[in-house]
Amino acid sequence: MQQKADEIVKTLKSKGLRVTPQRFAVYANLLEREDHPTVEQILTNLNQDAPTSSQATVYAALQALREVGLVREVLLEEGVSRYDANVAPHHHFRCNCCGAIEDIDWNTFQCIDLSKLRLGLKAERYEVTVQGSCDRCQVKYEV
Amino acid sequence: MQQKADEIVKTLKSKGLRVTPQRFAVYANLLEREDHPTVEQILTNLNQDAPTSSQATVYAALQALREVGLVREVLLEEGVSRYDANVAPHHHFRCNCCGAIEDIDWNTFQCIDLSKLRLGLKAERYEVTVQGSCDRCQVKYEV
């Protein structure tokens, strides 16, 4: 645990970010969960025992983390942004029923051929978004 | 032109929607453009000569059109929703420089094998989002 904390500090410093308790907490929280939380969810999680960060600070921390490439914003839902500390390229699955978001391994889809794009467009990255229903929600339907 | 208008009226009626000038205008506008406009852009476009629709009405019209499946909401950008009258499945290209959005033909990417998804997830649809720079923005860089 301590080692992990040290690693986080090292990572933040290596990106030129000042290490504050709030920034640390936001990043650590994002690293240990994989559900692409919203700002509100992060905030609730961080302050559940004792108040540690204010809303504006979480926004600021996320922006800083995003600028140095440690965190990505994920747009899969109207109204709210979600955040992801998994910066490696990957795809997303979204449950249309409960809204849950899950990562899909990058290698799951192999055959996307960007050279087929219209001449003139220069692709830099891509991502597949799959929508459907997750285990839990399929069960719901069957009851 | 008249024929096109008749078709739009027929389409709206066939979906059980009352045909109002505002609804007609919103849908016709979406049909004739392919840039996935925001509400603000639609509004500006509709009211450029004379005021025809209010903001709340455009929102209401879009919601009605969405409910009957004539229009889709497109989420590719923070903060704003964009709308698309192309309901057939297709992919999207987004220019990271100017924000332009362009459709990519569904057949461009053939090999996505949804059976490779984790057991338990039931896929209903998917879509590929490509990011990069468009013709115009590449030129900009070269100058």
Place this chain on the structure above:
DNA sequence: CTTTGTGCAAACGATTTGCAGGATG
């Protein structure tokens, strides 16, 4: 004539911003 849509303005919710004090390197 009944139902539904429109337009205005107020309400809302997520995100941003200004600024005074506080912590970081």
Place this chain on the structure above:
DNA sequence: CATCCTGCAAATCGTTTGCACAAAG
């Protein structure tokens, strides 16, 4: 000790809502 961060509250922006009036079928 200079710089940058935090926290609060006010401000902003896209979107939604309540309601009186108007239009559609």
